[in-house]
Amino acid sequence: MCEKVWEMETESVCPICLKRIPGKKHQGNAGIFMEKKCPEHGEFKTLIWRDTADHYRGWNTQRCSGAETEADTPCPEGCSHCRAHRQEICCVLLELTNACNLNCPICFAQAGEGRIWSLSMEDIEKRYAYMLDNGGPYNIQLSGGEPTLRDDLPEIITLGRCMGFDYFQLNT
Incomplete structure (x- = not known):
């Protein structure tokens, strides 16, 4: 029990x-x-x-309401970020790349398919800034594809920490 x-x-x-x-x-x-x-x-x-x-x-300590918009239908049926909304953002998934070397048969991200892309450090910084402008800092989950294929993971986390984010997860 x-x-x-x-x-x-x-x-x-x-x-x-x-x-x-x-x-x-x-x-x-x-x-x-x-x-x-x-x-x-x-x-x-x-x-x-x-x-x-x-x-x-x-x-659950870093909880903010995010950008506010008016919902036509009240919570929880009108799922959006509004003054009446009860659910707040706690974690943001940031996809760094769709490249992958694992070939998992159950991949939900369809990683490694089609044109392979990776965000530049400039794009990552813009995304961090957008999160801060819209209610952050949030907890960040770095994902992809396979984010460990990036050689610059330490720099990506350092940039985020310098901008005010202090909780990172790696989704691999």
Whole structure:
């Protein structure tokens, strides 16, 4: 049985009817779980984080609302960044290249297909600046293709850190 050592109430949606329902996040033995109950469709429980509550809370500290626009439909049905929106950006996926040398049969990025491209440092700096101008700094996930094919990964991260980003992941 999971011992609850940390718990937090939140709002969620039913995965079937998408109605707003209360939820609870809590730490169990395997990580952080989300539990919720829809009056119509029953109870749902899923693992949302495979680490401690301290690491989870650390990941969620840099939350900003991003660029604001008016939504015609309220949250969560009108999914956009507006003053009423409840979900905020926590992580931005930055694709550095579509080049890949792995040939994974289950590649969701269709890496290595078609014309091969890689962002220049100038393009990466423009993307960092755009993120900052639109609510950042955010947590950054460097991705692709296969980003480890880039010889300049340390410089890409250094540039981001100098511009104010302090959390990077490498999606390989």
